[in-house]
Every structure is written in C-alpha cells, then in structure tokens.
Amino acid sequence: MKIRTQQCGAVAVVRPDGPLVHSEADELRKSLKDAIYKNLGRVVLDASAVPFVDSAGLECLVEITDELARSGKPLKICAADQTLKDVLALTGVSSEFEHFEDVTSGVRSFL
C-alpha cells in the first residue's frame, strides 16, 4: 500500500492508496500515529483511494480514533466511498468518526 502524507496548511492529510487490509493496516497505523505526533492531532484521513477495509483495517481506525479521543479529537475521514461508509455503518463504528465530503472540508474544519 502506498501512503502519502501531505501538509495542507497546518493539517496533515494522510492518503492511503489501496485496500486497507492485513499488514497494510499496520503501515497506515504507523503513518497516522506519526502524523498525529508531529501535528499535535491535526490529521485528516483521505479515504478517497481506499476501496475496501477488513477487520484489521477497522481495528486500526478504531485504535487511532481511541488515541485521538483521549485528547478530545475525532478522526476526520474525508471522501470515503459508499463501500467504506457501508462497512463502517454495519460494524457500528461510523459514529466514532467525523466524515467530510472532501479533503478541503476536512482541513477547513480545523479553523
């Protein structure tokens, strides 16, 4: 999985490219934690290129959400496609994330 981290102003936008499964979840977890540490929690997950997520990926997202929740911040997921939204909804964790239609909206939410 290719993960690209881009700075939009003071916000880090983490964009994984590919299905979020198995070992890729560990890679994304590492990237997100690194971005959270360096940017004091100002992180947006651009899920526009994530076609599918399995249990390992969900676990990764929930773990990152729990870590952010300790500082009162939700994980902001942008541009998630319908499949990802359905998976999050069916597993009952959708409400733990903050959803945005696009990256710009997610970045602007930090203002």
Added chain:
Amino acid sequence: MQAHGPITRKLFVARRDILRGDSLFALLICVVVGIFLVNLMMSILDNVRFQKNVMQEASIENSRSVGTLLAKTAEVLLTTNELSMLRRTILETSLERRFHYCRIVLPRGGVVAASNPGDINELNLPDSWSGDQGDYSEACNGDTVTLTFPLEVRGRGAASLEIVAGLDKVGGTPLELQTAQMAVVCLALAILLLVHRHTRFRLKAMAAIHDGLSAVMEGTRDVSTLELDPQLGSEAVAWNKLLAARQGQQLRKEIEHVKASMQNIGGTDAELAHLCDVLPYGLVLMDREARVIYANGAAAMLLHKDRDQLIHREISCAVDAEKVIQAAQDAGHSCSAKPSVVEMECDSCGISGILRFTIRPKCGTDSSCVMMLIEDITQQRSAEASRKSFLAKAAHELRTPLTNIRIYVENILDHCKGVSTEIANDLNVINNESRRLERSVSEVLSISEIEAGSFALQRDDVRLNEFMTSLRADYEAAAGEKGITLRFELPPKLPVIRADRDKLSFVVHNLLGNALKYTPSGGHVTVGAEVEPGQVTFTFADTGIGIGKEDLLRIFEAFYRAKDSRVTSLTGSGLGLAITREIVNLHGGSISAESELNKGSTFTLTLPIGVEESGNEDPDTTMRRCCGSTA
C-alpha cells in the same frame, strides 16, 4: 463535678472496667484458677512436710532396734570378755547401718570398742569397775540422732553403748517429682498472671466494642460517644478508624447530596473529568506553586507528555517557555480576573505547531488554583498567513493596472477635447471608480504592510495650521453638497509637529470623511483642536447615526464593519480605522471613540508634539519561538 478528684475518677474507671461484661468474666476465671493453683501448691507443701517427718521417725526406729540388738550382744560379749568379737561386731554393724559413730563406753570414760578403732583407749577389759548404770536416752540434733543404751556386764560393772546415726534425708523419686510439680504449678501461676494481664486489656477493648455495638443497635448516631481509648489496644484503634471512616463516608454523602441539590447537575468528579477529557482544548489545573494537579487528555497530547509525567510536577517540567512558566507562577499569587495570554511556537523534533496558553487564577473561599487553557492555533495562524500573503500579492498586482487606467483616463479627459459629453461623463465615472478602487487597494496594502511589520513613517515638519486649512478646503464643498454644517473650532495657532504628512493626512481625511459619510443631511460635523503641554488633541464630532456599544469595541479591527444596515448600505472596506489607529500608534499618539446610537460620535485624536518612534506591540501577546519546548 469539680468535686471528683483523680482518685475518684480512677476508682470509677476501675469499677466500670471490672464490672464490664466479658472483662469481669475473665477476671473471675483467672481468680478461680489462681485459687486452685495456690491450693494445689499448699497441698504439695504439706505432703512434702509429712513425708519428711515419717521418714525421720522410721530412721530413728530403725536405729533404735539395731541399737537394742547391738546392746544385748555387747553385754554377752563383754561378760565373756570377747573384746575382739565385740569390736568386729561394732565395726561391721556401723558400716552396715551407716552409723556416724558407735562405741562402748565405761563409766570412767574408757572406750573399749568403737566404730573408729582410733577411739579405743581400753585395750583390755578390766576385771571390774565401778559406776552407775545410766538410762536409755535419745537426742535428735539436726540431721543426726544420738542413742545411748545402758549395758550391764555381769560381774564387772555398768557400761553404755552410744550410737550416733544419721537421719535419712527426705528425698527419693516421689519427693523430687512433687518438687517438680510444685515448680510447674508456680510456673503455671506466673503464666496465668501474665495471660490475665494481657487478656485484661484485650477483653476490655472487646467489651467496649460490644458496648458500642449495643449502643448503635439502640439507635445512637453520635459517633463521638462511641470512640474508645486508643490505649485499650489495636482493636480499639481499629474500631476508632472504622468509626472515622464511617463518619467520613456519611459526611461525603451529605456533601455530595448538598452539592447535587444546590447545583442540580448531579455530576460526579469522574463525570466532570470525563467531560474535560473530551474537550478539544488542553486544560491544566495547577496549585498556587504552579504544580499540576489535573491535566486532561488534550493537554497531554499538546504538551507531548503522558499524564503521569504531568501530575504533581511543576509546570516547568512540561512547558519549556519562560513566559508561560512565569505567567503560571504569577497567577498563583494573584486573584486578577484578567487572563495572561502567551503564544508559543513549537518547532522541534519534527513537531510543528503554535499553542496559545491562556492562564488565569481561580480564587475560591477554600482553595485557590490556576487554570491554563491550551489551544492549538496552528491552522488559524496558517490560514491567516495565507490570507495576508494573498491580500498583499493581490493588492500589489491590482495597483499597477489601476494606476495605468486612471492615468490614461485622465490623459483622455485632459487632452482629447473632441469627446462628447456622454463619453466625458463615462470617463469621469471610470476615473472616480479607479481612484476609489486604488484607494481601497492602497488600504489593503497598508494593512498588509502593518501586519508584515514593514509599515514605516517618513517624518517631516508638519505645520498643523496649514494642514487643517487644506483639510477644510477639501471638505467644505462636499459638506455643503450634502447639507451638513461643517465647523472648524481651532485655536489661532497650532504647533509644528514631526510627522508623516501623507499618513497623517490619511488619518484626518478618514476621520472627517467618516463623519460626513455617516451624518445625514442637516447634521453637524465639528472639528476641534486643543493644544496642551507636549501634545495636541483633535476632536471630530458629528451628529450622525452613531455606533452601537458592541460595535464600538471592534471598530478599530481590520475588515470590521458595524452590523447596522445604515453602515452596510454604504461602500467601505472596514480598513480605514484600523490603518488610522496604526498610524496614530506609530506617531506615539492615541485615538479613542465615544458614541451613542442615533445621536452621533466623537473621535479624539492625540498626537505628541515632540514625537518619538513608538511600536504597537501588545504586551500580553508575544510570539515566541522555542526549540524543544514540548518534546
């Protein structure tokens, strides 16, 4: 009650302790067992004494029997003058019976036979001798008994047999066993005393606890009356602790009940802590010595510390910014309601961000603490910087073509005489709008320069008399067209000051232009001036629409315009007063506004006559770049 002395009190306490339940029972048991043991000891002593007497009697009787037999034998042998036989018999009997001494004594003292052969002084028995026959006698002397038997030697005379025999000592296995029993009894008695001494205190405590429990069962709620003397032992101490814990629990329940009923929120500390944890802002509570007593999750994240690393530590361990530490320490020793705001930029170890610390003390009746709110304003600052950059670039890019448009339009109007009136009017409109747009762009550029810190003054001597005369000339016509009465109430002589003419011109034009702009027809605008030692004060008063209280607080902010529809209907950028204030500040002066809605406004401008350079830095807000501050 004073009549009761210490002895009386001690007796009362002793009586209470003795008569108290289990304590009395234990005392009775100990007394009974003690009496039994003492009785046993006395019996053993009597038995020992009895056995001793019996054995002494038996020993004497034995010696008496042997002596009698020996006396009869001696009489026969003395009669037959068989001294050798007699002496051997005496010796063997003495050895056999363990006599201390045995001899046959003649009346004159001669010893014819003895258990000790050395004592014999009559080797041969005389044929006859005189002397009376003595009587049988017994004499006990301590551990020995002396028996004297009279002898009658026929044909010769009287003699006597003396035996000194030892009394058998009281001993043997039964006596030693009894002595051992005696020792055991004594030991048991001693142990009983020790046990009684130990259990007496314990049982007193148990009895007191029993009394306390009985009192609770009877409905006693006053815990203080149930407390026991700690000297009664560990049970009493434990009982007192239980009482204290119970009392504390009841007190806490009552406090919580009162709090819940007073505040009507029913929140507990845990719930409050949970609420604080979901705050996106860092919240740190410190004591008066700037030691952290609470930090929420956001604070831990923003300061890059674990909570354990924050709690009970000084704030200097968490934040490496002198101004923050100083502000926290100062707040701990003041009750000022004004918060201290410190902004700190972190740029180390790959961490980047700008944090704003708002620190204020919380003074209470029972305790005081310092509250520190931490906000991550990095994104806001980034957006602000982008906006400023965009404005500066846009204004710069716009100003050049606008200037060209205006110049070309003016050239056409000046040199092209043959244009029609309609075209000339259109060109005039273009010219006016270009000027207005150019002015707006200049204001935006000025604001950009102010925010970038590159806004500087070009000082020169400004003669205020001429300056104000020029101003009057510029605006009289405009005021007349709008039907506004414009008055200049100036002193005959105004000083010359060192100032930037163009920027000062912007200030007075802006203030007077606003006064005319927001004053309806028929109103009055008055420009006044007053020279004071070291400064000159200008006032721009109008009878216009006025400014609301909320708007009055923000009219000097950039891009701010009042919400009044009478203001928004007129063109304006909201930059004029912001630039004005900045120019006045740079001149070392001040500007203030007073206004009442629908009645008018008065702006007061004060400028120093001997001008010095001045900054406009807000003392409470300072940006500080720190390295490794939150690592």
